[in-house]
Amino acid sequence: MKSFNIHRAYSIARKEVMHILRDPFTLSLALGLPVMLVTFFGYAIDFEVKDINLAVSDRDNGPSSRRLKEIFAASGYFRLVETGQAGPVEMLDSNRASAALFIEPDFSKKIKGGSRVMAQFVLDGSDNSKAAAVMGYLPGIRRAAQIRMAATPPRERLSAETRFLYNPELNSRWFTVPGLAAIIIGLLAILLTALTVAREWENGSMELLLSTPVRPFEIIAGKLAPYGILVLAGVSFVYLVSRLVFGVPFAGSHLLFLAACLLFITAALSQGLLISVLTRQQQVAMQFSMISGLLPSMLLSGFIFPVESMPAFFQYLTMLLPPRWFMAAARGITLKGADLGELAVPFLALGLLSAGMLALAIKKFKTDLE
Amino acid sequence: MSGACILEVKGLSIKFGDFTAVDNVSFCVDRGEIFGFLGANGAGKTTTIRMLCGLLAPTSGSALVGGLGFEDGGLGIKKIVGYMSQKFTLYNDLTVGENLDFAAGLRKLEPAYAKKRRKELFELIAFNKPLSSMVSSLPGGIKQELALAAAMLHDPEIIFLDEPTSGVAPASRARFWALIRRITGLGKTVIVTTHYMDEAEQCGRIALMRAGRLIALGSPEELKKSAFSGPMAELDFKGTEAASFISGLEKARGLLELSPHGMRWHAAFKDKAAMDAALAALPASASAALIRPSLEDVFIRLVEGAER
Numbered sequence: 001m002k003s004f005n006i007h008r009a010y011s012i013a014r015k016e017v018m019h020i021l022r023d024p025f026t027l028s029l030a031l032g033l034p035v036m037l038v039t040f041f042g043y044a045i046d047f048e049v050k051d052i053n054l055a056v057s058d059r060d061n062g063p064s065s066r067r068l069k070e071i072f073a074a075s076g077y078f079r080l081v082e083t084g085q086a087g088p089v090e091m092l093d094s095n096r097a098s099a100a101l102f103i104e105p106d107f108s109k110k111i112k113g114g115s116r117v118m119a120q121f122v123l124d125g126s127d128n129s130k131a132a133a134v135m136g137y138l139p140g141i142r143r144a145a146q147i148r149m150a151a152t153p154p155r156e157r158l159s160a161e162t163r164f165l166y167n168p169e170l171n172s173r174w175f176t177v178p179g180l181a182a183i184i185i186g187l188l189a190i191l192l193t194a195l196t197v198a199r200e201w202e203n204g205s206m207e208l209l210l211s212t213p214v215r216p217f218e219i220i221a222g223k224l225a226p227y228g229i230l231v232l233a234g235v236s237f238v239y240l241v242s243r244l245v246f247g248v249p250f251a252g253s254h255l256l257f258l259a260a261c262l263l264f265i266t267a268a269l270s271q272g273l274l275i276s277v278l279t280r281q282q283q284v285a286m287q288f289s290m291i292s293g294l295l296p297s298m299l300l301s302g303f304i305f306p307v308e309s310m311p312a313f314f315q316y317l318t319m320l321l322p323p324r325w326f327m328a329a330a331r332g333i334t335l336k337g338a339d340l341g342e343l344a345v346p347f348l349a350l351g352l353l354s355a356g357m358l359a360l361a362i363k364k365f366k367t368d369l370e
Numbered sequence: 371m372s373g374a375c376i377l378e379v380k381g382l383s384i385k386f387g388d389f390t391a392v393d394n395v396s397f398c399v400d401r402g403e404i405f406g407f408l409g410a411n412g413a414g415k416t417t418t419i420r421m422l423c424g425l426l427a428p429t430s431g432s433a434l435v436g437g438l439g440f441e442d443g444g445l446g447i448k449k450i451v452g453y454m455s456q457k458f459t460l461y462n463d464l465t466v467g468e469n470l471d472f473a474a475g476l477r478k479l480e481p482a483y484a485k486k487r488r489k490e491l492f493e494l495i496a497f498n499k500p501l502s503s504m505v506s507s508l509p510g511g512i513k514q515e516l517a518l519a520a521a522m523l524h525d526p527e528i529i530f531l532d533e534p535t536s537g538v539a540p541a542s543r544a545r546f547w548a549l550i551r552r553i554t555g556l557g558k559t560v561i562v563t564t565h566y567m568d569e570a571e572q573c574g575r576i577a578l579m580r581a582g583r584l585i586a587l588g589s590p591e592e593l594k595k596s597a598f599s600g601p602m603a604e605l606d607f608k609g610t611e612a613a614s615f616i617s618g619l620e621k622a623r624g625l626l627e628l629s630p631h632g633m634r635w636h637a638a639f640k641d642k643a644a645m646d647a648a649l650a651a652l653p654a655s656a657s658a659a660l661i662r663p664s665l666e667d668v669f670i671r672l673v674e675g676a677e678r
Contacts, residue, residue: 008476015468207425211451212448212476
């Protein structure tokens with residue numbers, strides 16, 4: 001990059017800012033996407049399952065059966081619904097309940113007598129993530145029932161207690177900052193870069209830029225810098241809303257988180273540049289960016305589906321994707337407060353992939369200019 | 371052609387893979403000249419200009435643009451020439467001022483100098499709208515003139531215009547060519563491509579290109595003389611049957627060129643005797659008038675001659 005000139009790069013960046021300010025699409029996408037994502041993930045998408053409608057068929061109606069129902073209701077996860085004329089199964093069929101509880105006629109009497117009692121719990125399995133979550137609540141309820149209802153509480157020889165570290169309540173909002181940062185960077189940086197550079201190709205202005213003494217690297221730096229800042233602003237917005245509105249904790253170093261973001265942004269901007277060089281048309285560049293930007297960040301980064309539970313092929317594939325490493329680093333920093341030493345692998349991988357992507361994009365960009 | 375050329379091209383060729391886009395082209399342009407490239411689409415005009423602007427490196431041959439070659443990858447050339455591409459003029463979503471500031475920034479002009487140049491150029495092109503006008507709100511002709519001003523902000527000695535008037539209204543085209551003449555009047559050299567014959571007539575010299583080759587070079591008058599040594603007649607059949615006479619005329623001895631021009635025909639002959647002999651049998655209803663060949667006749671003759 002001999003005689004890189006900051007003034008020329010600045011001129012290009014300043015012009016780019018004008019474009020952004022005057023283009024309603026870019027501006028609304030850059031501002032709207034973070035707001036939309038935070039609202040979605042903060043309020044609507046909750047991986048936790050609460051307020052499950054539980055239809056109860058209480059054929060006992062004695063003190064113990066009432067206590068069992070109380071225990072379910074008091075857990076906070078279930079809402080008891082009256083079955084009325086319809087049986088619990090009909091309630092499940094018609095989606096008025098997601099679970100049903102059957103209590104046998106002599107429930108209270110048997111408990112009093114100290115004999116073994118049964119209560120049947122039926123769960124709607126058509127939504128398997130919900131069913132899995134509810135299954136997780138059952139052991140706790142069973143234990144509570146045993147302690148509070150049995151005449152003589154059972155002596156437990158061995159008890160396994162599960163406690164979740166880093167996110168004790170398994171609050172899914174706590175995943176917001178790393179996950180949304182990945183999506184914002186992965187989608188916005190790639191899409192906006194691909195569009196802006198493709199536009200210069202499409203309308204022929206790239207040629208005019210090149211007819212001046214401006215260097216290819218100055219064009220790249222000038223065009224990409226404003227989008228890097230724009231994307232960083234989006235991530236900051238998500239961070240602030242998550243912390244101030246949703247009270248999401250942040251355990252680690254902000255500087256380290258910024259470093260991870262910058263590395264991932266570099267990779268994303270390079271990917272956008274590469275797409276624009278290959279397509280040279282805004283329309284095609286947009287489709288490419290959406291697919292290659294959004295899908296890895298959403299599905300293959302570990303944001304929604306854990307990488308460990310993917311088939312072996314996909315696990316190896318994710319190793320080539322910057323979002324996966326960014327997600328690992330960002331989660332480690334935000335939730336565990338991990339330091340650089342502990343995150344050496346994700347940072348190294350992210351750094352290498354970013355550098356590789358940038359080198360590839362610059363090389364392709366330069367050779368394409370003849 | 372006298373003295374030192376400001377632009378000297380020798381055996382310039384460029385190949386894209388197997389395709390030779392520009393094939394062994396040589397010419398010389400004088401300071402202050404309006405030098406035109408005439409040719410069909412794909413004849414190699416734009417590629418030649420792009421090489422001379424330092425945008426493309428030639429495969430072989432040499433060119434000295436204002437005394438500079440391609441040794442530094444065209445960087446030196448880019449500093450001393452101005453270029454206006456046929457596809458793009460100015461950013462529509464920026465104002466006039468922002469576009470010119472951007473052009474100045476790319477060339478690292480001092481703000482005070484850029485402002486002075488901007489004022490001079492606005493006078494030259496008689497632009498009197500505010501700097502804050504959005505480019506998208508300007509008429510096509512004005513936009514073209516402003517693009518030329520942006521290309522001249524750094525006061526280049528040589529200005530390359532690639533089909534500057536394509537898609538511009540005829541009145542604006544005339545205005546633009548008046549502007550080109552004012553610029554060469556200031557001692558600048560303008561190299562322009564066009565496929566309008568009336569524009570080519572206004573060039574000092576024309577380089578006629580076909581399939582990457584330079585097939586003729588000279589002033590419009592010289593080209594006409596060299597293409598048609600003998601007389602040319604315009605035949606007007608006034609709506610009567612002409613086909614039989616024309617098919618006979620095609621076989622006449624000493625006929626150089628025969629081409630339809632609307633309802634009329636242009637026939638060029640080797641000399642006056644050949645013309646008189648060939649036109650002796652002209653039907654009484656038709657008339658023949660001696661005309662001066664147009665550049666279009668030259669173009670047809672030279673391009674078709676090259677194709678034969």
